[in-house]
Amino acid sequence: MGSISHVITATNPTLPHLTLTRSRGLRLYHFNSRLLPMPPARVSKKAGVFAELGHRSTVPIVIDFSDPDWKTKFQEDFERRFRLPHITDIFPDDPPIPSTFCLKMRTPMDKDFPGHYSSNDDWHGYINNNDRVLLKTIYYSSPTSAGAECIDPDCTWVEQWVHRAGPREKIYYKPEKVKAAIVTCGGLCPGLNDVIRQIVITLEIYGAKKIVGIPFGYRGFSDKELTEVQLSRKVVQNIHLSGGSLLGVSRGGPGVSDIVDSLEERGIDMLFVLGGNGTHAGANAIHNECRKRHLKVSVIGVPKTIDNDILLMDKTFGFDTAVEEAQRAINSAYIEAHSAYHGIGVVKLMGRSSGFIAMQASLSSGQVDICLIPEVPFNLHEPHGVLSHLKYLLETKGSAVVCVAEGAGQNLLQKTNATDASGNVVFGDIGVYIQQETKKYFKEIGVHADVKYIDPTYMIRACRANASDGILCTVLGQNAVHGAFAGYSGITVGLCNTHYAYFPIPEVISHPRLVDPNSRMWHRCLTSTGQPDFI
Numbered sequence: 001m002g003s004i005s006h007v008i009t010a011t012n013p014t015l016p017h018l019t020l021t022r023s024r025g026l027r028l029y030h031f032n033s034r035l036l037p038m039p040p041a042r043v044s045k046k047a048g049v050f051a052e053l054g055h056r057s058t059v060p061i062v063i064d065f066s067d068p069d070w071k072t073k074f075q076e077d078f079e080r081r082f083r084l085p086h087i088t089d090i091f092p093d094d095p096p097i098p099s100t101f102c103l104k105m106r107t108p109m110d111k112d113f114p115g116h117y118s119s120n121d122d123w124h125g126y127i128n129n130n131d132r133v134l135l136k137t138i139y140y141s142s143p144t145s146a147g148a149e150c151i152d153p154d155c156t157w158v159e160q161w162v163h164r165a166g167p168r169e170k171i172y173y174k175p176e177k178v179k180a181a182i183v184t185c186g187g188l189c190p191g192l193n194d195v196i197r198q199i200v201i202t203l204e205i206y207g208a209k210k211i212v213g214i215p216f217g218y219r220g221f222s223d224k225e226l227t228e229v230q231l232s233r234k235v236v237q238n239i240h241l242s243g244g245s246l247l248g249v250s251r252g253g254p255g256v257s258d259i260v261d262s263l264e265e266r267g268i269d270m271l272f273v274l275g276g277n278g279t280h281a282g283a284n285a286i287h288n289e290c291r292k293r294h295l296k297v298s299v300i301g302v303p304k305t306i307d308n309d310i311l312l313m314d315k316t317f318g319f320d321t322a323v324e325e326a327q328r329a330i331n332s333a334y335i336e337a338h339s340a341y342h343g344i345g346v347v348k349l350m351g352r353s354s355g356f357i358a359m360q361a362s363l364s365s366g367q368v369d370i371c372l373i374p375e376v377p378f379n380l381h382e383p384h385g386v387l388s389h390l391k392y393l394l395e396t397k398g399s400a401v402v403c404v405a406e407g408a409g410q411n412l413l414q415k416t417n418a419t420d421a422s423g424n425v426v427f428g429d430i431g432v433y434i435q436q437e438t439k440k441y442f443k444e445i446g447v448h449a450d451v452k453y454i455d456p457t458y459m460i461r462a463c464r465a466n467a468s469d470g471i472l473c474t475v476l477g478q479n480a481v482h483g484a485f486a487g488y489s490g491i492t493v494g495l496c497n498t499h500y501a502y503f504p505i506p507e508v509i510s511h512p513r514l515v516d517p518n519s520r521m522w523h524r525c526l527t528s529t530g531q532p533d534f535i
């Protein structure tokens with residue numbers, strides 16, 4: 001086994017910037033400036049192999065870099081981990097049929113459509129099952145390069161390929177027999193209606209006739225009062241023009257076994273699940289339960305997280321809109337602060353574990369003096385803390401704007417053990433805390449300060465998607481349907497280096513994607529705000 005003390009595994013794809021080290025026999029890893037103990041279940045005893053997390057291996061642990069074949073072994077393991085679960089894994093004799101999705105159409109579409117063209121035509125624009133997208137595109141010549149994601153101490157270039165999304169030439173479901181269901185879970189996010197709409201439209205293009213929406217998230221599977229919503233192109237035609245979800249959302253709900261009972265009762269063959277980490281954990285459990293029961297069901301996720309905290313993806317839908325909408329709140333805070341004598345504006349933005357919205361909104365507004373995110377610890381009261389910097393800003397600029405992510409500085413607040421219906425920890429309000437402490441601080445030092453606090457969370461979440469998110473939602477929705485007809489299950493779809501890819505669900509939800517404090521983007525944010533370290 002190679003000496004762990006020099007093993008730099010920045011083992012992206014699942015643990016970016018992860019450095020393994022050893023201290024007094026404990027395996028530790030550096031994750032975004034924090035030194036954390038390695039969970040024992042993830043530690044493999046054998047060099048060159050990866051430990052199992054649940055039934056799928058997700059976390060590369062120890063690589064024996066003295067093995068001349070380590071790179072090949074790494075890549076083989078990567079290929080295995082990113083293999084897409086397919087219906088033929090449990091139904092090996094299930095024959096595919098030529099796709100009914102054709103890019104050449106004749107008008108008018110009569111009732112015999114699809115089927116005008118056979119798949120024997122020369123060109124259809126299908127994706128070959130062996131097409132791949134390169135996951136990492138930067139060659140870091142040294143582990144010291146900014147934001148370096150290295151696998152070995154020399155930062156060797158290792159190609160990592162993921163599966164390209166899109167329509168396949170062969171499909172595993174007869175469209176006229178398919179019953180497809182869509183469910184939206186978790187909190188609201190701009191773009192939910194765009195994705196629902198595009199899933200329905202694409203299903204119809206394949207020739208599916210039975211398309212339903214499950215109301216109010218997973219709850220809709222068990223609550224007898226809630227009835228399925230019949231969906232068609234006509235029903236969804238204009239739903240993207242408003243925010244929210246046509247189907248409604250919820251947290252909590254029935255267990256996986258009850259959900260799969262309900263799928264069986266309803267005769268659902270394809271389930272499209274729109275939601276974040278929690279929803280995807282549920283979708284993966286539904287997929288596994290279907291396999292256990294030998295059910296031919298494709299469960300396909302579409303990542304919905306305004307916080308942008310799903311691994312391996314350029315961005316998730318709703319995030320761009322959130323950043324854009326956050327500008328209004330920041331601008332209002334700036335105007336209030338700038339127009340007041342010694343004004344301070346505090347804006348709290350979404351981001352339970354990840355500060356992407358706060359970082360990007362601060363960057364794009366150019367009006368933020370202090371950006372605080374969960375990934376970067378800070379002090380408030382200490383000599384180099386936020387409050388003394390605010391004092392400096394009032395003295396030098398006359399006003400200041402603070403942008404704080406909801407999950408930032410939770411160590412400063414009193415912990416409650418409260419959780420929401422989905423089991424997420426309910427956070428203390430860091431925005432209110434900063435507002436109160438700022439007021440107290442300036443009163444105590446006898447300096448006038450006019451502090452205003454804005455929390456635009458629900459105004460942002462309820463917006464309709466902007467143009468860029470609209471496009472993202474459209475392509476994700478279409479690719480979700482292509483993935484289901486292609487026979488995949490337990491997968492999700494995402495944007496990867498500007499291309500669309502399918503991922504096995506466990507690979508993207510093993511932990512929330514975080515802002516890397518060593519990344520260029522965070523450093524750009526610091527350059528823009530001009531803020532010091534608050535430690």
Ligand SMILES: Nc1ncnc2c1ncn2[C@@H]1O[C@H](COP(=O)(O)OP(=O)(O)O)[C@@H](O)[C@H]1O
Binds near residue numbers: 253281
């Ligand atoms: N580990 C899990 N396994 C199964 N279902 C889960 C899990 N975590 C959350 N869920 C379910 O997923 C849904 C959405 O979860 P939640 O955390 O509220 O939102 P999000 O999907 O946006 O993270 C809820 O109905 C919740 O019960």
Ligand SMILES: O=P(O)(O)OC[C@H]1O[C@](O)(COP(=O)(O)O)[C@@H](O)[C@@H]1O
Binds near residue numbers: 187188276352406461
């Ligand atoms: O008030 P709610 O509905 O519980 O939602 C609050 C949460 O919703 C979010 O905006 C998004 O959360 P999800 O991704 O889990 O839907 C979080 O940033 C925030 O903590």
Ligand SMILES: [Mg+2]
Binds near residue numbers: 186276277278424
């Ligand atoms: Mg969540």
